[in-house]
Amino acid sequence: MVPSRFLSLSLGGRQAVRGRMSVSTMLLFSPRRLPRMEGGAVVILVTGASGNVGGEVIRAVLAAGYQVRGLSRHSAPGVPAGAEVARGDLNDRGSLRSAFAGVDAVFLLAGYPEVSGLLAEMRAAGVGRVVLLSSGAVAGGDLDNAVVRFNVVSEAAVRDSGLDWTVLRPSGFMSNTLQWIPQLRAGDVVREPFADVPIAMIDPYDIGAVAALALTSGAHNGQSYRLTGPKALHAANRAAILGAVLGRDLRLVAEPDDDARRAMGESMPDSMVDAFFQFFRRGGYDDSHVDGTAARLLGRPPRTFGDWVRAHAEAFR
Numbered sequence: 001m002v003p004s005r006f007l008s009l010s011l012g013g014r015q016a017v018r019g020r021m022s023v024s025t026m027l028l029f030s031p032r033r034l035p036r037m038e039g040g041a042v043v044i045l046v047t048g049a050s051g052n053v054g055g056e057v058i059r060a061v062l063a064a065g066y067q068v069r070g071l072s073r074h075s076a077p078g079v080p081a082g083a084e085v086a087r088g089d090l091n092d093r094g095s096l097r098s099a100f101a102g103v104d105a106v107f108l109l110a111g112y113p114e115v116s117g118l119l120a121e122m123r124a125a126g127v128g129r130v131v132l133l134s135s136g137a138v139a140g141g142d143l144d145n146a147v148v149r150f151n152v153v154s155e156a157a158v159r160d161s162g163l164d165w166t167v168l169r170p171s172g173f174m175s176n177t178l179q180w181i182p183q184l185r186a187g188d189v190v191r192e193p194f195a196d197v198p199i200a201m202i203d204p205y206d207i208g209a210v211a212a213l214a215l216t217s218g219a220h221n222g223q224s225y226r227l228t229g230p231k232a233l234h235a236a237n238r239a240a241i242l243g244a245v246l247g248r249d250l251r252l253v254a255e256p257d258d259d260a261r262r263a264m265g266e267s268m269p270d271s272m273v274d275a276f277f278q279f280f281r282r283g284g285y286d287d288s289h290v291d292g293t294a295a296r297l298l299g300r301p302p303r304t305f306g307d308w309v310r311a312h313a314e315a316f317r
Ligand SMILES: NC(=O)c1ccc[n+]([C@@H]2O[C@H](COP(=O)([O-])OP(=O)(O)OC[C@H]3O[C@@H](n4cnc5c(N)ncnc54)[C@H](OP(=O)(O)O)[C@@H]3O)[C@@H](O)[C@H]2O)c1
Pocket: 003, 047, 048, 049, 050, 051, 052, 053, 054, 071, 072, 073, 074, 077, 078, 088, 089, 090, 091, 109, 110, 111, 133, 134, 135, 136, 170, 171, 172, 173, 175, 176
């Protein structure tokens, strides 16, 4: 199912998308702690709370001793224990008012419509800080690419929101490997599109750890962080590591581009399929470069794909 944010994103002109900051907006960006973070109950709202990254953000923020509210459209979502659950839909601003009440900082997914209005609503509710989950694809990216565009639009809105902000630009997620589960139930062969493309995949655990730092401290205000894993891997490398942990002889088969385009088109709009082909077949996004920012911020190396597999092996059994 394709999130409707991919379908309903509307844009102004390119200049508006790039989001130049006004002087008055820049003055609001001086590093500071949120007043309520000095003491008392601090509430952090995490969107995407039932997802791979949101779940890790919640666990990291809870571990740091803060109160967490996880947003979901559903009543019984997979939001980690310890977080309060708030119902709401990012496509429907009116559904979010009670979720924002009493919140100090928000972890926000990119790409939803009317993001400036959403941010204004947060600010009116007393939210002081936002941490946006964007993508490494934005750097030098082509605004005609739908994935680049929805992330660029969200970043610009966050920078112009008047809230303290931090932008996270991760590489591809190790958790994308969970998409192999149906194939692995059927046998030991995994077919994967773009199998020849190396990606410095990151563990959502590390995104969650960085997000927790940015949500709970003023030290990261006004920063955009590129976050990657420790090593660029091909799909075949991932299959070998996963197979070794599971004790299975997995075989990776590169899915031909025509088949990949057809299969992707069954679950996402053409603009999104085109975006991935622009990234990986027309050189639009080199996601293989390893960046040291995550290690610098966390004070330890980012987790390896083997670490991720060991932490999630049960999901594949
Ligand atoms: N996968 C990658 O390699 C990659 C790389 C860079 C950036 N990203 C970005 O990272 C985001 C999060 O990825 P993930 O793997 O953590 O996601 P995920 O596991 O697929 O989960 C998606 C989350 O989005 C929430 N959601 C979907 N539509 C919503 C709506 N209309 N209103 C409120 N919440 C909504 C879902 O919440 P409920 O179903 O509980 O409502 C769910 O928690 C992606 O959406 C993508 O834009 C991904």
